[in-house]
Every structure is written in C-alpha cells, then in structure tokens.
Amino acid sequence: MSAVLVEQSTPDRVRRQAQLTTTLIATVIFLTAIAPLATDMYVPAFPEVADDLSSTATQVQLTLTTFFVGMALGQLIGGPVSDQYGRRRLLLASVAVMAVASVVCALTPSIGVMMAARFVQGFAGGWAMVIGRAVIVDLARGAQLVRVLNVIAGVGGIAPIAGPLLGAAILQLSGWRMSFWAVAALGVAMVAAVLIAVPESLPPHRRHGGGLRAFAVAGRQVLARRRYVGYVLVSGSGMGAIFAYVATSAFVLQSMNGMSPVAYSVDFAANAAGMTLAALVAARLAGRVATRKVILAGQVAALGAGVAMLVGALWFGTPLLLVIVCFFVLMTAQGLIGPNGGALASAEVPEHPGTGSAMLGFVTWVAAGVIAPIAGLGGQDTAVPMALLMIGCTVLSVAGLVLARPAKAASTASH
Structure with a gap:
C-alpha cells in the first residue's frame, strides 16, 4: 500500500488511496491511550514502588515528571521529523521503543533506572501520539477533521477511567512490575495494529x-x-x-x-x-x-x-x-x-x-x-x-x- 502511495503524483490521488478508515481511527485511539495507561496503571502502587526500590515518595513522583517531560519533547520533535521522513516507519519505530522502555521499567533495579526508562517511554509515546494525530490531519479536512479528532478524544477518554482500575486490579493479583509488563504487551499489539491499519499518508512530494x-x-x-x-x-x-x-x-x-x-x-x-x-x-x-x-x-x-x-x-x-x-x-x-x-x-x-x-x-x-x-x-x-x-x-x-x-x-x- 505504502509503495503504491509513494508513486502517486498528486495529493488528491494519495488521499483517495490512503483513506481515513474506521480501523485507522481505532489504531490512533489505541496510540493516544498509552499516556494515561502508562501513567495511571501504576499510580495506585506508588507506596509499593518506593518500598521495593528503597526510594522516597518524592523520587517515585519524579518518575511521573520524567514521563511528562519525555512526552512533551517527543511530540515537539516527532512531528517535524515525520514531516521530513514520512509517518509510517517512524510510527512503527516509536511504538517499538516504547515497548522496550516498558520492559526496562518492569525489570528496573533502581529508581534512577526507572526515571530514565520512563523518560524514554514518554518520549517514544509522545512521538507515536503526534505522528498518529498527523496522519489524521493528512487525510481529513474541515468538519470531518473536527469530528474525527473529537471521536478520538472521546473514545480515548476511556483510558483515564480504566487505567487506575486496571492498575489496582493488577496490584491485587500481582506486583507493580506487572503493570509495566502489561504496557509492554500493549506496545507489541500497537506495532501489529500500525502494520495492519496505518498507511503512509505523507508521500515524498509533500514532505x-x-x-x-x-x-x-x-x-x-x-x-x-x-x-x-x-x-x-x-x-x-x-x-x-x-x-x-x-x-x-x-x-x-x-x-x-x-x-x-x-x-x-x-x-x-x-x-x-x-x-x-x-x-x-x-x-x-x-x-x-x-x-x-x-x-x-x-x-x-x-x-x-x-x-x-x-x-x-x-x-x-x-x-x-x-x-x-x-x-x-x-x-x-x-x-x-x-x-x-x-x-x-x-x-x-x-x-x-x-x-x-x-x-x-x-x-x-x-x-x-x-x-x-x-x-x-x-x-x-x-x-x-x-x-x-x-x-x-x-x-x-x-x-x-x-x-x-x-x-x-x-x-x-x-x-
């Protein structure tokens, strides 16, 4: 699909082939859910994290700060880079890096390693989120763009509801590290979803x-x-x-x-x-x-x-x-x-x-x-x-x- 798109010579023909499908929209919703899930799922376990890693409450809270900083920088850099090199390959790479960073969080031996891994996780997650949004902007205009972005925000709002509840359930059944294994598994699922549903929406002549x-x-x-x-x-x-x-x-x-x-x-x-x-x-x-x-x-x-x-x-x-x-x-x-x-x-x-x-x-x-x-x-x-x-x-x-x-x-x- 992406190879065919690269050969097209006009934006109109590109838009006709790289269509805004329901599957694509669902994949972007999946991508936008990673931030609240990666944050809210382990918030109920903060005291356990502090005990397990022999750290203070402030140090554990800083893992949120490093995640947010990474998320902000990832979105700032990921958008312009995807304007230059295209969307699909960078989206796949960012989701894969996020999954690897989640595994590091799950295996972390210290709070310092966790802070660094959370930064990388946030950076890659922000990169993926901004590219997913850019794909929508590539393919939609006017009222359709407003409608689709509102649907993404609306359905994606389920993640902040489910995150703390899922994290608390995991904490009851296992330890806090299982939350990050769950996020890593979601990252692998995201890679598969992008491979199946997301075409290249920005051909070379528009970069x-x-x-x-x-x-x-x-x-x-x-x-x-x-x-x-x-x-x-x-x-x-x-x-x-x-x-x-x-x-x-x-x-x-x-x-x-x-x-x-x-x-x-x-x-x-x-x-x-x-x-x-x-x-x-x-x-x-x-x-x-x-x-x-x-x-x-x-x-x-x-x-x-x-x-x-x-x-x-x-x-x-x-x-x-x-x-x-x-x-x-x-x-x-x-x-x-x-x-x-x-x-x-x-x-x-x-x-x-x-x-x-x-x-x-x-x-x-x-x-x-x-x-x-x-x-x-x-x-x-x-x-x-x-x-x-x-x-x-x-x-x-x-x-x-x-x-x-x-x-x-x-x-x-x-x-």
Missing part, C-alpha cells in the same frame, strides 16, 4: 526538508499564525485545568471530605465519562454548530465551576456536594474545549501538520507537568490553589479563543 534550520523555519511559520497560537492556548489551558483537578481531587475528596477510596474511584470514573460523552457530543455537532460556539459553551461552564469552587473553599468549608458537582462540570466542559481547540489549531496549519501537532502536544504536556505540582502547593487541607488554577486556566483559554477570532470576511462554519 519538507530536514535539519534544525528547516524545523526553525516551519516553527516560525506555524507560530506566526495568530489563530493557530490562539487555539493552542485554548487547548493547552484546558489541559492545565484538567491536571489541576487530577493533582488535587484525591486530597479534596478523601482527606478533606472523608470520601472512601472506592467512592473516589467511582467519582473519578464518572468525571472522565462526562468528559468523554461531551467530546462525542461535540463530534456530532461538528458541521452543524460553529465549533467556536461549542468551545465557548465549555469555557463558560468551566469558569462557573471554578468560581463556585473558590467561593465554597473560602467561605463554606468546601462542602462535598459542591465539590462533586464542580468537578463533574469542569471535566465535562473540557470535553468541549480541548479536542475542539486542538482540531481548529491543526486546521490553521495544513501545510505543516506534523509541526503543528508537535507544538500543540508540547504545550499540552508542558501545561500538565507545570500545573500539577503548583496545584498542590497549598497542601492537602485547602482547595483554594486548585480553584484559582481552574479559574486562571479557563480565563487563559477564553483569551486564546479571543486571540483566534477569525476575520469577518474569512469566517466559516467550522470557526
């Missing part, structure tokens, strides 16, 4: 020259697009709000309100399900309702949840019912904000899909890595820092939407 200079030129061209930068801010700020919730929700619900671990897991799953459902609804609305209006609706809801959380934290002792409602509204709103913002960002730079996806992924995961520790600065007895971050991130997201406003003459139904 860009390589080198740092070419990357810098492409980066400048992408960042010069005001609307692209605005939509990246929309999506990245939404991710910041999500990780403000992820980093502190256990303390707010369990430590401050006495919720049991089982009840917390159910609530966490319900919030992730709300985000997934919202993303799927947004996919159905693509081409029917202006995407910017859908984003704005999500931003208004998220801002309301943040303000209500702050009021409750400052004056009413952070009551449980208010927290549950605010968390659900916040996470559901992100299903309307993040995927749509990312889709519109990609649509602004069709000539540099890899670089555009790389910048978007880099900003998204940097936001995750930066916001998570900031949210916990107040300790486990206050929700004020988290509420302020929820508000601040949403305000930045609104500012991004304003920055990305289209000129009146260029307005389209998708914007």
